Amino acid sequence: MSMDDLKRQAAARALEQVQDGMKLGLGTGSTAKHFVELLGERVKAGLKVVGVPTSEATRADAERCGVPLTTLEDVDRLDLTVDGADEVDPHLELIKGGGGALLREKIVAAASDRMIVIADDSKWVDALGRFPLPIEVIPFGLGATRRAIEAAFAQNGVSGPMDIRKTKDGHVFVTDGGHWIIDARLGRIPDPPKLAASLNSIPGVVEHGLFIGLARTVVLAGAQGIRVVDRP
Numbered sequence: 001m002s003m004d005d006l007k008r009q010a011a012a013r014a015l016e017q018v019q020d021g022m023k024l025g026l027g028t029g030s031t032a033k034h035f036v037e038l039l040g041e042r043v044k045a046g047l048k049v050v051g052v053p054t055s056e057a058t059r060a061d062a063e064r065c066g067v068p069l070t071t072l073e074d075v076d077r078l079d080l081t082v083d084g085a086d087e088v089d090p091h092l093e094l095i096k097g098g099g100g101a102l103l104r105e106k107i108v109a110a111a112s113d114r115m116i117v118i119a120d121d122s123k124w125v126d127a128l129g130r131f132p133l134p135i136e137v138i139p140f141g142l143g144a145t146r147r148a149i150e151a152a153f154a155q156n157g158v159s160g161p162m163d164i165r166k167t168k169d170g171h172v173f174v175t176d177g178g179h180w181i182i183d184a185r186l187g188r189i190p191d192p193p194k195l196a197a198s199l200n201s202i203p204g205v206v207e208h209g210l211f212i213g214l215a216r217t218v219v220l221a222g223a224q225g226i227r228v229v230d231r232p
């Protein structure tokens, strides 16, 4: 079975949690895209839902698949967000933002009563940090912001190279919000909640890819089948 088949299986399992009338957060990335496509099939068959997309890419996918969209101005709370992740640890803390949509993803997840993460089982790790941590920053004052991030890393016992994310053709990657992303190769993050709190307090850091306390359930698809892990 291909990786893509596994991602679609995870998406299909999460779809079982969707009920008529729900307001949904729609994640970003190749796994979340499967969820949007499968959701579109259910909508065509009569399911009534509305979705808030977490990126312009997901907005385009949802429109193509016929999923009705709304905004967080027009609805109070979302019932459920389904999104992918770059890493998941045994406490169900996450690294997200490999696709560059972390800011909207976190806003949408925080506005949801429940977040289900869908992934192939290669995303499950003992400790977060092998995947470079995305940190979304304002371009103004970047040198000062970088130094403050380095100081936060030192206080948290981590270090590693920091790269401004580039597109394939070598241009700086610009997020949907007009910001840049620093990818920090930390290797292993001993205390993700503590590092998240440190990064939250740095002026110039718009958001970061540590999703702490947000995922309620993780659906992992692997060669042996599907494993569903709930936050204790």
Ligand SMILES: O=C(CO)[C@H](O)[C@H](O)COP(=O)(O)O
Residues within 6 Å of the ligand: 027, 028, 029, 030, 031, 032, 083, 084, 085, 086, 095, 096, 097, 098, 099, 100, 101, 102, 105
């Ligand atoms: O956080 C994300 C985008 O910002 C994605 O959810 C994450 O990168 C996983 O993507 P994929 O499902 O393609 O592996």
